[in-house]
Amino acid sequence: MCKLTxxxxxxxxxxxxxxxxxxxxxxxGQDSGAMAPTPIYLEQGWSDADRxxxxxxxQGSQLLPYDWLLALEQTDSERLFVANAHLRTLGYxxxxxxxxxxxxxxxxxxxxxxxxxxxQMSYAMKKAxxxxxxxxxxxxxxxxxxxxxxxxxxxxEIRYQGKTLRIDGGPPLIDHEGFLNHLTDAxxxxxxxxxxxxxxxxxxxxxxxxxxxxAALKQRLAAYTGTLVASVERxxxxxxxxxxxxxxxxxxxxxxxxxxxxxxxxxxxxxxxVSFPFLWDTPHLDWVQWNGAVxxxxxxxxxxxxxxxxxxxxxxxPQQGQFNSTVNxxxxxxxEQTLSRLGAPAWPEQHLGPIDPVLAKQxxxxxxxxxxxxxxxxxDQGQFPLTAPNRFGKQFIRTRMIALEKIGTxxxxxxxxxxxxxxxxxxxxxxxEALRDAPEVPAGILLTIASGGVIKNKFAAFQPPxxxxxxxxxxxxRDPAVGPPNVVAYKARPLDGIWATAPYLHNGSxxxxxxxxxxxxxxxxxxNVGHRDFDPVxxxxxxxxxxxxFEFRVADMQGKPIPGNANTGHSGKLYTQTRDPYGDWRDFxxxxxxxxxxxxxxxx
Numbered sequence: 001m002c003k004l005t006x007x008x009x010x011x012x013x014x015x016x017x018x019x020x021x022x023x024x025x026x027x028x029g030q031d032s033g034a035m036a037p038t039p040i041y042l043e044q045g046w047s048d049a050d051r052x053x054x055x056x057x058x059q060g061s062q063l064l065p066y067d068w069l070l071a072l073e074q075t076d077s078e079r080l081f082v083a084n085a086h087l088r089t090l091g092y093x094x095x096x097x098x099x100x101x102x103x104x105x106x107x108x109x110x111x112x113x114x115x116x117x118x119x120q121m122s123y124a125m126k127k128a129x130x131x132x133x134x135x136x137x138x139x140x141x142x143x144x145x146x147x148x149x150x151x152x153x154x155x156x157e158i159r160y161q162g163k164t165l166r167i168d169g170g171p172p173l174i175d176h177e178g179f180l181n182h183l184t185d186a187x188x189x190x191x192x193x194x195x196x197x198x199x200x201x202x203x204x205x206x207x208x209x210x211x212x213x214x215a216a217l218k219q220r221l222a223a224y225t226g227t228l229v230a231s232v233e234r235x236x237x238x239x240x241x242x243x244x245x246x247x248x249x250x251x252x253x254x255x256x257x258x259x260x261x262x263x264x265x266x267x268x269x270x271x272x273x274v275s276f277p278f279l280w281d282t283p284h285l286d287w288v289q290w291n292g293a294v295x296x297x298x299x300x301x302x303x304x305x306x307x308x309x310x311x312x313x314x315x316x317x318p319q320q321g322q323f324n325s326t327v328n329x330x331x332x333x334x335x336e337q338t339l340s341r342l343g344a345p346a347w348p349e350q351h352l353g354p355i356d357p358v359l360a361k362q363x364x365x366x367x368x369x370x371x372x373x374x375x376x377x378x379x380d381q382g383q384f385p386l387t388a389p390n391r392f393g394k395q396f397i398r399t400r401m402i403a404l405e406k407i408g409t410x411x412x413x414x415x416x417x418x419x420x421x422x423x424x425x426x427x428x429x430x431x432x433e434a435l436r437d438a439p440e441v442p443a444g445i446l447l448t449i450a451s452g453g454v455i456k457n458k459f460a461a462f463q464p465p466x467x468x469x470x471x472x473x474x475x476x477x478r479d480p481a482v483g484p485p486n487v488v489a490y491k492a493r494p495l496d497g498i499w500a501t502a503p504y505l506h507n508g509s510x511x512x513x514x515x516x517x518x519x520x521x522x523x524x525x526x527x528n529v530g531h532r533d534f535d536p537v538x539x540x541x542x543x544x545x546x547x548x549x550f551e552f553r554v555a556d557m558q559g560k561p562i563p564g565n566a567n568t569g570h571s572g573k574l575y576t577q578t579r580d581p582y583g584d585w586r587d588f589x590x591x592x593x594x595x596x597x598x599x600x601x602x603x604x
Contacts, residue, residue, distance in 0.1 A: 039157060039166035040351065044280070045343040046168060054151050054168070054338050056101035058113040059301070060328040061147025062122070063309040064183070064228070066112050068221075069146040070104060071203035073196055075185045082106060089548045090182065091174035091243050091530070093155060109152020113145040115326070125324050126311045128260050130227050138223035148308040150301075150335060152176075153246070153276045158500065158534040158541070163351055167500045169279035169342050173244040173530060173541075175550065180232045187225040191218070234258065235270040239562050242550035243529045245273035245508050247564075249289075249417050252307035253443045256450045257422035260314040266422040266443075272413040272564045275508040278501045283340040283476070285493060286387050286396040290506040291414050292491035293444065293484050297476040301332045302451040312454055315426045322426065323453035333474055344497030346604035352536040355601050363599025366592055374400045374492035377603075384494050394477040401489035408520070408569030409490060410507050418487045422446055444487070496603045502540035503529065509554065509567035512540025513600055517593040520571040525554040539597055 046054075072081040079086065082104075084094035092107040099105075103112070115122060119141045127134070156170035190200050200221075201214040235251045250270030257266040274290055282288055287295055294300040305327050306312065312325035347355060367377070376385050376398070386395040404411050421440040424431060430449045435441045455475075459466055466474070490506055504510040511527045512535060530549020533542045555561050571587070588596065 062145035241273035363595035410566035512538040
């Protein structure tokens with residue numbers, strides 16, 4: 001299918017969804033943009049101040065001038081782009097009231113970055129992102145930028161019998177790819193529609209509005225819109241990610257190796273969308289990411305910022321500003337400390353119904369015999385199994401890396417990361433001697449070098465200077481000499497709070513816990529994603545058609561498998577055949593599956 005045909009197909013699908021939306025607005029339980037009920041916060045160890053930091057503290061993400069976002073209209077109407085009814089259709093958790101960190105009552109995860117530098121400094125850091133032909137006179141002269149913070153992709157809600165439960169650190173059903181498409185379409189419409197641009201200019205310029213300023217703004221809008229369109233194009237894949245999924249690693253590696261290094265041939269297609277992982281326990285795990293590729297929390301978080309429109313300069317030398325970035329190290333540390341206090345949500349029996357103690361006890365025995373070798377449980381003191389102390393005397397919750405041939409789940413994400421190589425460009429001097437003359441090197445190594453350079457650069461700017469102990473605390477007491485045990489694997493972590501994290505498997509290919517316990521060949525091969533209405537029996541979201549949702553499919557309409565979407569693996573037959581050393585997994589009877597589901601409700 002050619003790229004133009006692919007795009008037409010997406011337009012047709014989107015148009016059909018809009019027609020369906022008009023027909024189905026009145027269906028019960030469906031979020032058609034109406035104001036959501038006030039959420040009920042579950043006890044997870046956070047104060048209101050913790051939430052405000054987490055929801056809106058800037059990390060250094062700078063996607064669009066903040067005042068442009070507030071002034072922008074939707075593509076086909078005069079309604080504002082940031083109207084809650086519009087952003088709810090894309091899955092974002094909107095807020096009705098402003099707060100100290102969120103003065104304009106934007107959705108959770110939207111952040112105002114009051115850049116303390118000058119526009120010229122920002123331009124130098126973003127030159128690679130802006131493009132070789134971008135002229136500084138067209139660069140937005142503002143120190144107020146809109147970007148994302150981690151809460152946008154790691155805060156969720158579930159609904160049941162008219163109540164909304166907030167899950168801090170949970171995976172949301174946002175359509176981030178759709179957001180970017182809506183945003184660039186709205187910018188293009190503002191640029192081309194004179195009446196729409198006039199309204200935009202009056203909002204942005206306010207008292208400074210005049211013909212000359214408006215003309216200059218239009219030039220800046222046209223130039224920056226072109227940059228954002230190119231950015232979206234870089235991470236465009238044939239099949240839409242849909243709600244609740246994103247190829248974060250693909251976007252980050254394109255940002256670092258292609259854009260920041262200014263090497264177009266380093267581009268790779270971003271076709272391995274994954275679910276947003278839940279964040280409780282994450283600061284305490286030995287390895288993180290779905291493939292267990294990272295341990296250092298600061299390095300991980302710097303990479304995350306670069307994936308959501310943080311910017312950095314990688315070309316040149318340190319004396320020429322190499323490794324300068326918009327990343328905010330102090331705020332990243334503050335967010336990491338906040339997350340270290342976040343607990344898993346307990347099953348709220350008063351809202352979702354009681355747990356059957358007899359059935360849960362049966363499930364506990366089955367879990368111990370079949371699941372605990374990979375997904376550990378707390379002991380009588382409430383502690384998960386820990387690693388041995390590292391050279392700094394620190395221990396972490398031990399995870400298991402389950403090789404692809406044993407877990408059997410979709411390999412695309414793991415293989416894209418493990419096999420991707422790139423030309424090192426300006427980062428060649430930082431490679432180990434064994435790789436220094438190689439034409440291409442593992443892209444993950446270049447990401448590590450880039451993140452490490454950003455961190456070192458930020459550390460050097462601290463006043464007073466950081467001592468060794470302070471630097472160690474900021475990097476989570478991790479040993480940089482210890483590498484990932486196996487990146488051609490998926491990480492198995494403790495499953496506390498697993499009830500609140502549907503859809504399941506790393507790529508969101510299984511709608512509920514009961515389906516996950518079925519043999520792989522009996523699972524649903526397509527289902528609808530978008531409802532927040534909860535099924536407390538099977539434990540997941542309901543999968544009825546949703547007027548503004550997304551149909552997840554293992555294969556396309558012609559039966560061709562969609563890369564990244566396989567729902568195979570984590571299945572008894574595979575484990576029995578390979579005699580997995582971590583446990584004697586087997587297929588379960590129907591009664592055993594229900595017992596396991598009931599037990600997993602108790603994990604918190």
